Each structure stands twice: as C-alpha cells, then as structure tokens.
Amino acid sequence: MNKDYSAIVIPAHGRGRDDLEAIVEQAADNTGISPAAMIRLLDSPAPGLLDKLFAAARRQRDRNFGNFVFLYGFLYISTHCRNRCGFCFYRRTNTRAIRYRKTRAEILESSRLLARSGVHLIDLTAGEDPRFFTDDENGFDPVIGIVQSIRAETGLPVMASVGVVPDMILDRLAAAGADWYACYQETHNRQLFDQLRVGQSFEARCRSKVAAKARGMLVEEGLLCGVGETSRDLVNSFDAMFRLGADQVRAMTFVPQAGTPMHDQPPSSSLREMITIALMRIAFPDRLIPASLDVDGLAGLKQRLDAGANVVTSLVPPGRGLAGVARSALDIEDGRRTVEGIAPVLRTCGLQPATADQYRNWIADRKRTTCLPDRRMATAC
Ligand code: SAM
Ligand code: MD0
Ligand code: SF4
Secondary structure (H helix, E strand, O other): OOOOHHHHHOOHHHOOOOOHHHHHHHHOOOOOOOHHHHHHHHHOOOHHHHHHHHHHHHHHHHHHHOOEEEEEEEEEEEOOOOOOOOOOOOOOOOOOOOOOEOOHHHHHHHHHHHHHHOOOEEEEEEOOOOOOOOOOOOOOHHHHHHHHHHHHHHOOOEEEEOOOOOHHHHHHHHHHOOOEEEOOOEOOOHHHHHHHOOOOOHHHHHHHHHHHHHOOOEEEEEEEEOOOOOHHHHHHHHHHHHHHOOOEEEEEEOOOOOOOOOOOOOOOOOHHHHHHHHHHHHHOOOOEOEEEHHHHOHHHHHHHHHOOOOEEEEEOOOOOOOOOOOOOOOOOOOOOOOHHHHHHHHHHOOOEEOOHHHHHHHHHHHHHHHHHHHHHHOOOO
C-alpha cells in the first residue's frame, strides 16, 4: 500500500490542471482531487461546481457499492460521561442533559427490535461512563457481556463507540466479537482538539485506533464541521485517516447544545459537511461513509446520500427512551429514524438496503484484504 497520500489523490495525469470544473469532472473516473483543489472547493463552493462534485462522488459510490446502502442501528446505552467536551450535550457538567443508563435487558430488547427491522449493525455508543471506566478491570464487564449476547442473539456485527478504552478492554471487545471500534478525533489540528476535547490526550485518542486495528478490528474515524476548523484542517485530516487506514470515515456538522460553552456558536450550514462527504468519497472510494440522521434528521438524509454517503446511521427504535447525540430527540419518537421511515428517501435516491449477508461479506473482505497490511502500516496521527 502506498504511504504517500498525495499519490492516491493526485495521479500523474491529474497534476497541473487548474481548471476546477475539469478536475471535478475527472474525479468521477478515479483521478482523485488534489489537496489544493479540495481546499478551493471547500472555501468557495459554486453551486454548479458542487452539482458536478456530488455527481462524481455518486459515481464513485456506484462503482464500488452499486445502489446498495448499509443501515446502522444506534443505541446510546449510557449518557453518563466523565469528560467535558465543549461541543457535547452530555459533557459531565451539563445539568440539562438527560442522563440514563440502559439495562442489559433493555439493550438486548432494543437490539432485537433493530435486527428485526432490518439494520445491518448495532452501534453501541456511550459516554465515558465512570461506571465502565473504573480503577479495577471489571468495569467494562457489562459492555463485554452485551456485545457477546447481541452477536449470539441477532447474528449482527457490533460497533463499540464507548470512548478511549485501555488496550486490555480492546482485547476483550475484539474477543467478544465487536467488529468495529469507533472513536472520532473530530480534528487533527491539535490546538483545536484541545479546545474541543477539553483535558483529553490527542495522542491517546489516536493510539487507541491504531491499537484497535492491531487487534483486527475495523476502525471508524470522524470529523466535526463548523467548529472553527479551516479547510486545510479538514484536508489534513483526510491524510491522517489515510495513514490510519480508517475503514469508515465520517463528517458531522456541529449542532450547538444548550448548557455547553459552545451553545451560542452560530449554527453552521451543513453544506460544508456535504462537500466533505463528497471529497471523502473521492479520496476513499471503497470505504464506508455515513449519512447520519443525527444532525438534520430524516429531512437531511437525501442530501447526504446525494453527496456520496453509503451508510445510514443513527437509526433508533422509538418508544424505548433512547437519545441521539447531536440531536437528542429529533425524529426518534415519531419513528422517522427507522428503516421504514427512511425507505421512501432511499427509493427517491435510487438506492436500496443491502442484505445482512452483503454487509457481513463486506466486513469479512475488508478484514481479509486490508487489516493485515494496515496492521503494519497504521500510524498514529
Ligand atoms: N463518548 C464517546 C466519544 O466521545 O468518543 C462516544 C460517543 S460521542 C457522543 C460520538 C460523537 O458524536 C462525537 O465524537 C462527535 O463527533 C459527535 N457529536 C457529539 N456532540 C455533537 C454535536 N453537538 N454536534 C455534532 N456532533 C456531535
Ligand atoms: C450517528 N448518533 O451515527 C450516531 C453516533 C457513534 N458511533 C455514532 C454519532 O450519528
Ligand atoms: Fe463524553 Fe463523548 Fe460527549 Fe465527549 S463527546 S463529553 S467523551 S459523550
């Protein structure tokens, strides 16, 4: 595998062309887009040009995935957290956040509901709950047990998004059958990271993903848009995602949260997220890229799929008292974040849900073909 990121995004015949329109048109045919052109697209997004960019991204998606999309069920199993991320509703000191910790029985019941509804993966997400992050090694026992039971009962792959966990917990998650470890850096600009993820270690967060890869897990990396990052920061993050060998890459628009230090940041347009999704699709044509329902709800799904996303995430079963992250309640209780709820949008986009086997095969292929080289290649950011 090539370690030089610029070599995958700027093949020889694409170098030197300065006509953005031509660059974008050619990107539909595997030419990639140079970092400089990416920055120009992010900084001055002309509508006609963006239509071409999104069309190129869709073409790359079609080439790699046909018209099939994957669907992820989302269970926010504990909203308790020891951290104080400036952007997050569930930061420790936010008295407005609704705190809960779902029981094993509740989590398994919700997983069965999601499985029956047709999702392809269960994403178990939590804050860095002090109940799990204990001094002894048993704090994560409930999570490990739940991963095993979901695998056994539903047969579905599982993603663990439970914060930066010690290597020993990664060992146990991998052994329990968790296929994915999700942990988003948000930005690779260290100064901005320190402002966003207050009091947390940039390096430890990076290293946890390399450690997960070394254990054969697939890894999701993610970025926030609209938190003060420059376009250069976003493109630098693509480089870090490439070096990590991220298997799924996401961008989410920051949604200001009541009761947090960033509550009065002007809400940013999600257009930057759409451009980022399209650029990621062009830079990482064969990776999974989410269209999250957690930012603009069902109303924002089509534009994310039209930008080249191929996974619908944050499908939440109604009636279970479960929350979203960026949008704690939007579209959940009225069943709009369900497989049934999104079906019309998929049809409008000319897409259809993959089968559970297609998703399992994608995971198996990805583990077989990339984890071994990536285990040697993956570098912390
Ligand atoms: N607590 C774990 C962690 O931080 O890694 C896992 C869950 S965390 C809540 C999941 C992700 O949601 C964050 O990494 C961030 O990218 C996203 N997120 C949180 N608050 C958000 C907000 N206000 N707007 C947009 N995305 C947000
Ligand atoms: C989502 N609400 O997919 C979820 C969450 C955590 N792995 C994912 C941010 O949008
Ligand atoms: Fe906690 Fe995660 Fe929110 Fe940070 S983003 S405060 S770690 S739940």
